[in-house]
Amino acid sequence: xxxxxxxxxRLSRFWREESGALASLEFVLVFxxxxxxxxxxxxxxxxxxxxxxxxxxxxxxxxxxxxxRVPSPDHDLLKRMICDRTPLIDDCTTxxxxxxxxxxxxxxxxxxxTATCVDRDATVQPTTTLDLGLANDMMLIRACAxxxxxxxxxxxxxYVPVTANGDYPIVATSAFVNEPD
Numbered sequence: 001x002x003x004x005x006x007x008x009x010r011l012s013r014f015w016r017e018e019s020g021a022l023a024s025l026e027f028v029l030v031f032x033x034x035x036x037x038x039x040x041x042x043x044x045x046x047x048x049x050x051x052x053x054x055x056x057x058x059x060x061x062x063x064x065x066x067x068x069r070v071p072s073p074d075h076d077l078l079k080r081m082i083c084d085r086t087p088l089i090d091d092c093t094t095x096x097x098x099x100x101x102x103x104x105x106x107x108x109x110x111x112x113x114t115a116t117c118v119d120r121d122a123t124v125q126p127t128t129t130l131d132l133g134l135a136n137d138m139m140l141i142r143a144c145a146x147x148x149x150x151x152x153x154x155x156x157x158x159y160v161p162v163t164a165n166g167d168y169p170i171v172a173t174s175a176f177v178n179e180p181d
Contacts, residue, residue, distance in 0.1 A: 039151050046150060050088050051170050057085035058143050058172040065141075066176045075130045082143060089145050094118065097125070099142045102133035103175070110140070115171045117144035119163075135180040143172045 061081045064070050070077065075098055083092035097118050101111060116128050133139050146167045162168050 043150055046088075047147070047168070047170070050145070050147060051172070053086050053088055054082075054143060054145055054170055054172045057082045058141065058174050060085055062141060062174045062176050066179060068179060073132065075128075078130075086145075089147075092145070095147070096143060096145045097128055098130065099128040099140075099144075101129045101131050101140055102137040103140050105138050111142075115142045115144040115169070115173070117169045117171075118146050133178050135178055137178045138175065139178060140173070140175050142174075145170050 061078060064081065065073060065078070070081070078098055078100070079093060079096055082098070083089065083096060086092060089095055095118055097116060099111070099116060103110065111129075116126050118125060146163070146169055148167055149162075
């Protein structure tokens with residue numbers, strides 16, 4: 001019977017040892033990795049939940065708008081309607097920006113693919129279009145809300161667009177046709 005070479009025998013004895021040193025070593029190596037996975041998962045889950053809630057509240061508001069149930073809509077009223085239906089947006093009225101514009105069905109000129117979002121560092125916010133259009137106009141509405149990450153060490157920065165101060169935007173878009181009068 002062949003005996004294991006000396007370094008392998010020491011390694012084999014180390015793995016069979018039950019003094020707790022190996023468990024401590026495993027914990028020290030595995031715990032930080034699992035900790036990061038846990039928090040990245042929580043952050044991503046919260047981000048997706050906020051996205052779904054913003055999409056749903058925008059859809060409910062658009063339904064009311066499309067059916068003509070919103071008398072004389074303006075930016076603040078539409079923003080308030082969306083914010084009332086979205087529970088996980090902190091300070092919604094200052095974090096949310098809306099854009100509403102008609103889309104020409106002749107040329108199909110669409111707005112820029114990136115939505116205009118609130119700039120928390122600026123004292124004057126960027127302007128957006130809020131054009132209610134006419135009867136039978138194809139309308140595009142976008143809502144952009146800015147969020148602070150829950151955890152300061154946001155590992156998702158490579159996958160999620162993040163502003164210079166660490167906020168990330170969530171954009172919801174919907175299209176509808178204005179009902180005729």
